[in-house]
Amino acid sequence: MLNVEGLHAAVGDRPILRGVELTLRPGEVHALMGPNGSGKSTLVHVLAGRPGYRVTAGRATLDGVDLLAMEPEQRAGAGVFLGFQHPVEIPGVSQQLFLKTALNALRRRRGEAELDASDCRERILRATRSIGLEESILSRSVNAGFSGGEKKQNELLQMATLTPRLALLDEMDSGLDIDALARVSQGIQALRGPDRAILLVTHHQRMLDWVVPDRVHVMIEGRIVLSGGSDLARELERRGYGWLMEEAA
Amino acid sequence: MNPEPAVASALSRSYKHGFVTAIQADTLPEGLDEGVIRRISDKKGEPEWMLVWRLAAYRHWLGMTEPRWSSVRYPAIDYQAISYYSSPFADARTPVSLAEVDPKLLATYEKLGIPLDERLSLAGVAVDAVFDSVSVATTHQKMLAQKGIIFCSMSEAVREHGELVRHHLGTVVPSGDNFFAALNAAVFSDGTFCYIPPGVRCPMELSTYFRINAARTGQFERTLIIADRDSYVSYLEGCTAPMRDNHQLHAAVVELVALEGAEIQYATVQNWYPGDEEGRGGIYNFVTKRGVCRGARSRISWTQVETGSAITWKYPSVILLGEGSEGRFNSVAVTHHHQQADTGTKMIHLGANTRSSILSKGISAGHGHNAYRGLVKINAAADHARNHSRCDSLLLGGSCSAHTYPYIEVKNASARVEHEATTSRIGEDQLFYARQRGLLAEEAVALIVHGFCAEVLRELPMEFAVEARKLLAVTLEGSVG
Numbered sequence: 001m002l003n004v005e006g007l008h009a010a011v012g013d014r015p016i017l018r019g020v021e022l023t024l025r026p027g028e029v030h031a032l033m034g035p036n037g038s039g040k041s042t043l044v045h046v047l048a049g050r051p052g053y054r055v056t057a058g059r060a061t062l063d064g065v066d067l068l069a070m071e072p073e074q075r076a077g078a079g080v081f082l083g084f085q086h087p088v089e090i091p092g093v094s095q096q097l098f099l100k101t102a103l104n105a106l107r108r109r110r111g112e113a114e115l116d117a118s119d120c121r122e123r124i125l126r127a128t129r130s131i132g133l134e135e136s137i138l139s140r141s142v143n144a145g146f147s148g149g150e151k152k153q154n155e156l157l158q159m160a161t162l163t164p165r166l167a168l169l170d171e172m173d174s175g176l177d178i179d180a181l182a183r184v185s186q187g188i189q190a191l192r193g194p195d196r197a198i199l200l201v202t203h204h205q206r207m208l209d210w211v212v213p214d215r216v217h218v219m220i221e222g223r224i225v226l227s228g229g230s231d232l233a234r235e236l237e238r239r240g241y242g243w244l245m246e247e248a249a
Numbered sequence: 250m251n252p253e254p255a256v257a258s259a260l261s262r263s264y265k266h267g268f269v270t271a272i273q274a275d276t277l278p279e280g281l282d283e284g285v286i287r288r289i290s291d292k293k294g295e296p297e298w299m300l301v302w303r304l305a306a307y308r309h310w311l312g313m314t315e316p317r318w319s320s321v322r323y324p325a326i327d328y329q330a331i332s333y334y335s336s337p338f339a340d341a342r343t344p345v346s347l348a349e350v351d352p353k354l355l356a357t358y359e360k361l362g363i364p365l366d367e368r369l370s371l372a373g374v375a376v377d378a379v380f381d382s383v384s385v386a387t388t389h390q391k392m393l394a395q396k397g398i399i400f401c402s403m404s405e406a407v408r409e410h411g412e413l414v415r416h417h418l419g420t421v422v423p424s425g426d427n428f429f430a431a432l433n434a435a436v437f438s439d440g441t442f443c444y445i446p447p448g449v450r451c452p453m454e455l456s457t458y459f460r461i462n463a464a465r466t467g468q469f470e471r472t473l474i475i476a477d478r479d480s481y482v483s484y485l486e487g488c489t490a491p492m493r494d495n496h497q498l499h500a501a502v503v504e505l506v507a508l509e510g511a512e513i514q515y516a517t518v519q520n521w522y523p524g525d526e527e528g529r530g531g532i533y534n535f536v537t538k539r540g541v542c543r544g545a546r547s548r549i550s551w552t553q554v555e556t557g558s559a560i561t562w563k564y565p566s567v568i569l570l571g572e573g574s575e576g577r578f579n580s581v582a583v584t585h586h587h588q589q590a591d592t593g594t595k596m597i598h599l600g601a602n603t604r605s606s607i608l609s610k611g612i613s614a615g616h617g618h619n620a621y622r623g624l625v626k627i628n629a630a631a632d633h634a635r636n637h638s639r640c641d642s643l644l645l646g647g648s649c650s651a652h653t654y655p656y657i658e659v660k661n662a663s664a665r666v667e668h669e670a671t672t673s674r675i676g677e678d679q680l681f682y683a684r685q686r687g688l689l690a691e692e693a694v695a696l697i698v699h700g701f702c703a704e705v706l707r708e709l710p711m712e713f714a715v716e717a718r719k720l721l722a723v724t725l726e727g728s729v730g
């Protein structure tokens with residue numbers, strides 16, 4: 001499914017990713033951990049095609065198709081979804097309109113017929129309920145005035161509506177209270193599926209108690225330096241990153 | 250993965266109404282003098298008072314100079330190089346029935362999405378179709394007449410409802426008001442007249458669709474709407490023109506009169522040809538629009554979506570005379586490529602407890618230049634007057650500009666006047682967020698802009714809001730990437 005090989009990326013002259021190797025298969029959930037500034041967000045943004053990053057070497061393919069050659073919207077069409085650590089506000093645009101526009105844009109891109117207003121509404125409502133959000137969130141402007149928890153849940157609402165093949169979820173657990181963390185984690189767990197791969201960027205074990213990952217990777221200074229099973233996350237929680245950073249140095 | 254054809258094609262702008270109708274026209278030679286004015290008046294079969302009024306305006310105009318205070322820049326206009334009258338009819342009178350109208354004209358309106366056959370027309374909308382200097386057809390007149398509503402071309406009104414016209418014409422925008430208003434008063438050729446009798450709620454949207462077709466012709470229409478006591482009317486105006494390399498002048502005057510308890514909602518979706526990417530051609534849209542809330546508790550609102558024209562210069566205003574009357578101005582103005590807009594409003598508070606609100610949304614892209622210019626004036630007698638103004642500007646790209654010039658004059662201590670202004674740039678973050686969800690950059694811009702304007706678009710009747718939204722998207726094609 002997702003294959004990242006020897007990926008190097010820079011901002012300006014400053015290298016940030018320095019040879020990332022990563023493989024996700026359909027149905028798998030991988031956790032990506034690592035100290036602040038190690039390059040986790042950069043990796044998911046580069047995979048999603050955010051302008052401003054320069055890929056200097058390496059490859060990234062989704063089902064064999066070169067992701068790096070595509071525009072961001074084409075990657076979305078290919079099934080890539082990025083859950084933003086800081087979701088963006090779009091004042092005046094209702095969530096309903098945004099989701100409908102996105103849903104039909106993706107369908108057009110895949111050569112599928114656009115859904116009419118009532119089919120769209122139906123799908124969006126189902127997704128809203130599955131995430132445990134109130135229907136009223138659909139008439140509000142995209143992310144405008146949302147609480148931290150609502151913003152994260154709203155990313156999952158978009159994911160549930162757009163049904164991506166590959167979800168890159170960047171710190172869905174940051175800034176959440178205990179109940180919101182449970183809701184968001186359960187939401188992600190519910191979005192697991194045999195055809196879908198999920199990469200969870202996180203700093204905390206708590207979310208991984210709900211969403212038990214198949215693999216855990218540790219990124220340090222733009223490289224994945226250690227990978228393991230779900231136990232690795234618990235070990236990191238106990239030991240921190242210091243020992244790994246020394247090894248990497 | 251297929252390359253995205255939409256990205257490439259979106260880089261060139263498409264003006265969808267730029268075609269020319271090949272039709273025999275009765276056009277006056279270029280140039281302006283008293284003889285021309287007499288011929289226009291004669292062609293229209295006008296009464297003597299109308300000609301006298303025109304000539305007085307013309308003599309006044311001769312002594313005036315073109316205003317230079319606005320921020321728009323354009324080469325001098327040669328007023329002798331313009332034809333002041335062009336009609337698609339040999340005979341100046343409007344045909345009595347559609348059967349008499351040249352099918353080419355009907356086809357033109359059909360192509361513009363405005364079928365003039367009542368059976369095919371948009372539900373609930375009556376249309377006066379103005380083609381160059383004359384009204385081609387006015388729909389639903391009989392039905393409206395049953396309620397006592399007069400909805401006809403200005404030429405017809407001058408002939409058939411002379412006293413009513415004479416009583417109100419020039420009372421809101423005097424013939425010597427400003428350079429372009431004086432020119433209009435001298436040479437105005439057609440436009441729309443509406444009268445809503447006391448207590449009547451107009452059952453349809455009334456509308457005028459202005460089309461410029463002939464080359465080197467100016468369009469000078471004049472619209473007068475009178476809402477008698479406790480009546481209500483919603484009026485819409487749309488406009489398009491062919492794509493041409495040279496600039497064309499459109500200098501209109503609109504006067505609104507609201508008597509006690511009456512309400513007029515006036516909406517414009519302006520899509521005159523804006524010129525090409527290099528700034529060649531396009532309409533100079535120099536328009537004077539003003540309403541007077543003459544009676545107590547009367548209300549006037551102006552809503553405008555200005556996407557076209559090379560230059561837009563207009564300040565739809567409200568004179569708040571009646572006690573407790575209310576004026577509103579809601580505006581979206583877009584400038585792309587080399588378009589310039591200097592637009593805003595004047596709210597003149599004369600009566601006590603008068604209220605006004607101003608909501609202006611300016612969007613600039615390319616080398617577009619967008620200025621909001623507004624005056625809020627509270628006179629000494631206007632006790633407890635209130636105004637709230639908000640001007641938001643949105644910039645796309647680094648070569649465009651936005652300016653806000655709010656003028657506030659308060660002569661009464663009990664007044665409350667509030668002004669807010671913001672300027673923002675479409676964020677890379679917003680664009681990337683929307684693109685990550687599958688939207689093309691163009692679609693993302695259209696959506697973000699739509700959100701920026703949503704409050705104003707909500708003021709438009711449904712069908713026109715949809716139209717306006719599409720227009721905004723088309724106007725901003727090629728503004729990113």
Ligand SMILES: Nc1ncnc2c1ncn2[C@@H]1O[C@H](COP(=O)(O)OP(=O)(O)OP(=O)(O)O)[C@@H](O)[C@H]1O
Nearest residue numbers: 011016034035036037038039040041042043052171
């Ligand atoms: N657009 C950018 N411009 C300049 N520097 C950048 C940019 N994006 C990332 N960086 C730098 O790259 C490094 C990696 O940042 P990144 O956000 O990927 O880290 P992270 O692993 O997600 O950290 P955190 O755990 O704090 O979220 C940081 O030093 C950051 O300052």
Ligand SMILES: [Mg+2]
Nearest residue numbers: 040041042085
């Ligand atoms: Mg991060």
